[in-house]
Amino acid sequence: MIATKNFKYIFLIYLFNISYCLYEDQIGKFDWKLNYVGNVKFGTIDSTKRVIVATEENVIASLSLKNGQILWRQVLENPALNQIELLHVDKEVITVSGGKGTWYVRGWDSSSGSLLWEWSFYMENKQRPYWILSKGQLVHIIPVLGSHIEITSYDVHNGRNNGKTMKISTPWVTDLSKCQTAGVYWTCISTNDSSGQLFYTDMLSSANQVRTFPIQSLIGSAPGHIEIKPLESGDSNLFLIRNNVARLLKLQPEAPHVYPYSLSDKAVTAFNGDQTLLLQTIQNSPTNKLTIQTIELQEGTENVFEMDYTNEAGVANIVSAVCKGTACRIFVKSNDNSVSLLQLPGGKVSWTREEGLSQVVAVEFFELPLSELDASIEHEFDSISGDIFSTFYNRIFSQIRQLLVVLSGQQGDSNIGMVRDEFGLHKIIVVVTASGRLYGLDSMSGNIVWSQYLKGVEGFSVLGKLSVPLFVQRSARYSPLMAQCAALMKDKITGHGVMYTFDPITGQSIGNIERLPYQIEQAMLLPYEDDKHMKGLLIMSDNYEVMVYPSSAKPVLLKHASSIFFYTAGSKSKILQGYNLVHSTTDSLKATPTWTLNLGPADLIAVNVRPSSERVHSQGRVLADRSVLYKYVNPNLLAIATLMDDPIHKQVLSIYLVDGVTGLVVYSAAHKRVGKPVHLVHSENWLVYSYYNARFRRMELATVELYEGPTQSNSTSFSSHAVSQLPHPQTQAYIFPGTPLAMLATLTERGITNKHILIALSSGAVTEVPWAFLEPRGPHGTMNMEEGYIPYIPELPIPAEATINYNQSIPQVRGIQVAPARLESTCLVLVYGLDLFYTRVTPSKTFDLLKEDFDHWLIAIVLIGLIVASYITKRLASRKALKLAWK
Amino acid sequence: MCLKFVVIVLISFSTTAFSSNVEYDGWVNINLQHSLTFSDKPVFTDRGNVTIQSLRTGTAVVQQKPLTQSDRVKLRDLSATNEFYQLKSTVTLADGSEISFLSTVKACMLVESELNDILSVSLDYSGRVIAITLAVASTSTCEGAVVPIDKLKEFSTSVFVRHTENGPTPDTATYIQKLEREREAKERGDVKDNRSFLAKYWMYIIPVIILMVITSATNPEGAGAAR
Incomplete structure (x- = not known):
């Protein structure tokens, strides 16, 4: 018995091995990975070779000046809690990062990126400190309003404190927005107009002398709002900005020196030998080319260069620049978060990195259109007139065309790459970034096919996550008609909805960007197509009016008005409300409330619905006694997770499965003493969710599977109104030895293939867990091992072979998106976070594909050999029979 | 959130008794x-x-x-x-x-x-x-x-x-018990299988015999036909 059990385990391991492993020569064959550094916060051109950047994603990296490639990259702690506050590039790279009182000071080797030294410290005071680095001393400054500033300096290499915290009396610090550090000086202005005073004091000198100058005496007494801003790369330099015109001040122990130039507050300095150059962008309209002005600080010689750089996202800011003689290299960052390296005096763009792609918020896969040749074959069958001559003509015509194409040896189409392949593996991936740029990526290579920038828009904040809903209104299947996709966003200022419709294949906008005159409460795609195969987009405004786009979809909607249901989930009111459209008339669409679910004080943390394109292949599962347990497959089921603070159990996670049509709570369960992060995956008749168990301090996965029982209530088609029986839930929980950042179930064309759960871990791996491992065993599972149930193990294994991204770690994963290929066995996966990783997974192996190393020659030779042999033996046999007959 | 109505017989509501976990009873x-x-x-x-x-x-x-x-x-x-x-x-x-x-x-x-x-x-x-x-x-x-x-x-x-049920928890206790049982069984040593060689492996022997019988039965005939 034990032997057989062991054998089973071996068999399991064996299964793992054959199902997931990737051979070394298959690396990069089905997958690609694009590496990014994130939204650049600080950047310094270090030498002629590289630029060191620190980003909002808490990443420090070095980019090659030659081609923009990442020379090295270090991903630090979680960017939601930790941020890089100081980047200093000298012989080594020094960073100060952290947050919430914990600070890490690190030194990095600038050529290799290896960590040289590190120390950290903890401050009781959670106030965000100011940092300066001067002469090997790291100075930590905490201002106390109206009283003093506390200055503590540390030896930057080892964190040795000089003994005490120095306090400088500064009763003139009243508002931190009016104060700055400029080199070693702490400086403030008393009021935001010309009548104010400028105070500054040297923080490192023991004299503690405070200098005071009236602003009038420095920059004159014109009216206007005055602000101060330090010069990023300058020592003791400070901008005094009035009406968007900045004046540069050099703070000195005696009196500040004021330079006579009118600058923009985004100017930077670059050192050219012993000269100091000021660089700023002057003319920067989106359509025109970027123009850069250089000013020699001492002599005042000005030069203007026109750059060969245009970006419709507008305003490119100089992050850092370095000059040698007349040649300068300028590192700029644009509004869409892309960074470029420009060269002076030629004005050429050396390279551009689309760093916006490190902040993907929405992803959708799109099928490509048929090639022209295939389309012409399809059109042959379009004409319904059964006229024999015209059909004959069509046939001959298209065959001649095919012949011509074959003879000329090329497809006549210009965009030759972007056509549908045989197995539907080649798709276009539309991604939306947080900065408002849309990209079309080729799924085969990851190359950017098109990109489009939308100005002044941002995503919606849904359950604490930035999201931009993408709706596939028409796929590329209906050949002469263009594919159409709609993206919904909101205006940055008014918060009103913005709808952008475009052709996902070419990225061309269809019509104008529609600025809707209301805020969007809920949006959904109608499941019904109009006569042009267009699915309407239903939008509910913040005052509960319903609109449908395009308006041509309205008759279709009215036809089905009594069977269209939707819901809204208010994160503030904590009420889920169901609606239908029964009372809609041709004049106006009306949403009528039909059900309510009141979550009370609980916080809604996740809502999940099954993917609309998902198909459930099998209706039930066959038990050992040959009876069938039917699945409860409700297409209208919503999975909801709420978290509530509780005096006894700290936090309670509740999971509800709610019917979206009637509002009936089909299943509910509560987990006590658990917390975030919570991820939900809802597919077929089951739900998987992960949570943190605060009691045992571990991550757990729980699964719920719903069965109708041995009889199926409505077998032909499902109706939520016919509640004949509540489903029987089966549940099971597992310990998960990892921290999930995102979870999703695989999706295939017909749903025959097994389901796997893709889990992105905090370690950078994306692992596949087969549903068979997670399936609740229930009462029938423990008894009947022969049904194919895997014995229950409380702690799920994470085998290294199940990692779909092998050794290519993906840090800070934000989400996973899947799409079915036209090949049943294959599911396409895009994992997005700081990096983009694309691959295919085959949960049931490639059962519908021949192996790559399948020997076509061998089988052909064997077949031919057999045929030849059979003919020869036939001849031989007849000869023998003849000879026998003659005997 | 939409579907076609197909209203079908409604038989009975599941009357499964829910395990009550309401901590404070109320009306x-x-x-x-x-x-x-x-x-x-x-x-x-x-x-x-x-x-x-x-x-x-x-x-x-x-x-x-x-x-x-x-x-x-x-x-x-x-x-x-x-x-x-x-x-x-x-x-x-x-x-x-x-x-x-x-x-x-x-x-x-x-x-x-x-x-x-x-x-x-x-x-x-x-x-x-x-x-x-x-x-x-x-x-x-x-x-x-x-x-x-x-x-x-x-x-x-x-x-x-x-009521809202209590969610599932990882069932470590039964699993540890199971491992314990297996370990104990191992410690006790496998029970000596006293059955005879034939009783133990009859399922492997019989097919071999059958195969041999069939081949020996067909061979002489084939040889006869060839002659």
Whole structure:
């Protein structure tokens, strides 16, 4: 018995091995990975070779000046809690990062990126400190309003404190927005107009002398709002900005020196030998080319260069620049978060990195259109007139065309790459970034096919996550008609909805960007197509009016008005409300409330619905006694997770499965003493969710599977109104030895293939867990091992072979998106976070594909050999029979 | 959130007893109001009261007035035009606060069930009402069966209080026990299999014998034919 059990385990391991492993020569064959550094916060051109950047994603990296490639990259702690506050590039790279009182000071080797030294410290005071680095001393400054500033300096290499915290009396610090550090000086202005005073004091000198100058005496007494801003790369330099015109001040122990130039507050300095150059962008309209002005600080010689750089996202800011003689290299960052390296005096763009792609918020896969040749074959069958001559003509015509194409040896189409392949593996991936740029990526290579920038828009904040809903209104299947996709966003200022419709294949906008005159409460795609195969987009405004786009979809909607249901989930009111459209008339669409679910004080943390394109292949599962347990497959089921603070159990996670049509709570369960992060995956008749168990301090996965029982209530088609029986839930929980950042179930064309759960871990791996491992065993599972149930193990294994991204770690994963290929066995996966990783997974192996190393020659030779042999033996046999007959 | 209606027989509500995990027992009073004309601004009229005396046990007292003649006609008309019947339930909690819930069913289903309905009261883990849903427990279908109007007199409502179960937890105890048992079995040493060689491996031997018999049976014949 034990032997057989062991054998089973071996068999399991064996299964793992054959199902997931990737051979070394298959690396990069089905997958690609694009590496990014994130939204650049600080950047310094270090030498002629590289630029060191620190980003909002808490990443420090070095980019090659030659081609923009990442020379090295270090991903630090979680960017939601930790941020890089100081980047200093000298012989080594020094960073100060952290947050919430914990600070890490690190030194990095600038050529290799290896960590040289590190120390950290903890401050009781959670106030965000100011940092300066001067002469090997790291100075930590905490201002106390109206009283003093506390200055503590540390030896930057080892964190040795000089003994005490120095306090400088500064009763003139009243508002931190009016104060700055400029080199070693702490400086403030008393009021935001010309009548104010400028105070500054040297923080490192023991004299503690405070200098005071009236602003009038420095920059004159014109009216206007005055602000101060330090010069990023300058020592003791400070901008005094009035009406968007900045004046540069050099703070000195005696009196500040004021330079006579009118600058923009985004100017930077670059050192050219012993000269100091000021660089700023002057003319920067989106359509025109970027123009850069250089000013020699001492002599005042000005030069203007026109750059060969245009970006419709507008305003490119100089992050850092370095000059040698007349040649300068300028590192700029644009509004869409892309960074470029420009060269002076030629004005050429050396390279551009689309760093916006490190902040993907929405992803959708799109099928490509048929090639022209295939389309012409399809059109042959379009004409319904059964006229024999015209059909004959069509046939001959298209065959001649095919012949011509074959003879000329090329497809006549210009965009030759972007056509549908045989197995539907080649798709276009539309991604939306947080900065408002849309990209079309080729799924085969990851190359950017098109990109489009939308100005002044941002995503919606849904359950604490930035999201931009993408709706596939028409796929590329209906050949002469263009594919159409709609993206919904909101205006940055008014918060009103913005709808952008475009052709996902070419990225061309269809019509104008529609600025809707209301805020969007809920949006959904109608499941019904109009006569042009267009699915309407239903939008509910913040005052509960319903609109449908395009308006041509309205008759279709009215036809089905009594069977269209939707819901809204208010994160503030904590009420889920169901609606239908029964009372809609041709004049106006009306949403009528039909059900309510009141979550009370609980916080809604996740809502999940099954993917609309998902198909459930099998209706039930066959038990050992040959009876069938039917699945409860409700297409209208919503999975909801709420978290509530509780005096006894700290936090309670509740999971509800709610019917979206009637509002009936089909299943509910509560987990006590658990917390975030919570991820939900809802597919077929089951739900998987992960949570943190605060009691045992571990991550757990729980699964719920719903069965109708041995009889199926409505077998032909499902109706939520016919509640004949509540489903029987089966549940099971597992310990998960990892921290999930995102979870999703695989999706295939017909749903025959097994389901796997893709889990992105905090370690950078994306692992596949087969549903068979997670399936609740229930009462029938423990008894009947022969049904194919895997014995229950409380702690799920994470085998290294199940990692779909092998050794290519993906840090800070934000989400996973899947799409079915036209090949049943294959599911396409895009994992997005700081990096983009694309691959295919085959949960049931490639059962519908021949192996790559399948020997076509061998089988052909064997077949031919057999045929030849059979003919020869036939001849031989007849000869023998003849000879026998003659005997 | 949409689908085609295919209204099919409604047999019975699952009456599985839910393991009660309400920590504090309490009572809930539900005031039922219904709308017999389906418009976008429904007018709710009084239907009755439901008092759940104990949330833990789910015992409920239902008091509902019989429908008036005009209400019956309205309900029948609602059913005839395949409209929706709406129910507004206002919950008065033990502390006096009120929450109202909305629920909608197809009027024809209600009529054809002769006003036999089910009120599902869903509670969260602490025993707070989160949803009240009306469903119809009837064997009739919405096929337009004519129901005499005098049968639409009194609601017979069954109330089901549905608690939130405790979610699953990883079952480490049984697994450790199982491992323990296996270890013990190993320590005790495998029980010596006293069966004879033939008794143990008969399933492997028999096919071999059969194969041999078959081959020996066919061979002489084949040889004979060849001669």
